[in-house]
Amino acid sequence: MELIETLLAGKEQGCTDYAAVIEQIPYAKLLGVEMREDNGELLFVLPFKDANVGNTQLPALHGGVIGGFLENSALLHLMWARESLEVPKTVDFSLDYLRSGRAQTLYAQCEITKQGKRVANVVMTAWQDDKAKPIAVARAHFLLTQDNA
């Protein structure tokens, strides 16, 4: 089954764990991303692992891991919300690092701010202990059609 089919089949069946979806995205598997549904909301979870460290002295998560985890979350969120039947294309991605990512689990949630016919604007938030204290926020535009940008 293709990625989108696996995702939508899971959603139909009321599945709360989307491991079969992550299994199909090599980069998400490499990071160790988990995707869950909780009370009708999507939650992305990134359990800590050494391969995601960017600063061994602090230690802290690599900034690129935080960015990649958020971008991946937004892509899957858009497909889950049926806003795109293909993997959307990222047009631009703007990331603010607010706190360093410590050696513990990272969480993310996304919100579709604006949904157009061809382009969606998504805001992403990443946190560790406390959702009210995000470690990074990002916003991005995604192209929903298959046309080349």
Place this chain on the structure above:
Amino acid sequence: MSNLPLPVVNQELFDSVAKWFCEIPHSATLGFKFVSGERGLATMMLDYKPELIGNPKTGVVHGGVITSLIDTTSGLSVFSRLESPEAIATLDLRIDYLRSATPGLPIYCRAECYRFSRQIAFTRATAYQDDGKDPIAYSVGTFMRDSSKATIK
């Protein structure tokens, strides 16, 4: 005449950071390699690997991989202007994805620290494959200088 190259400010510091930036667990996982450095400039690259794919249908590398490469190379460009060791932290990174990366080809990133002030360093970076005139991504970033007491060796 402003583009004439100069060596990095502190060669020993820059070389050790460049090496360290490739050995960082996540950089090593993705396979970053150092290419070159001069004052205000740094270039790094990575080879295509199936584990880095973001779209299983097309085999295109995930944007997160490019984010990591741009973040790391931009940080290294800041180190090319540092006289002595200090920690830096990314404040903001903005990336425009100009076109999809071609599967199978290596990805290069050249970053420039174009403004270096007492507290903040400003960077811009371009990610490209076999044609520097047809980049896959363009980025601007800001870095906080002296961000932590844990200085970088």
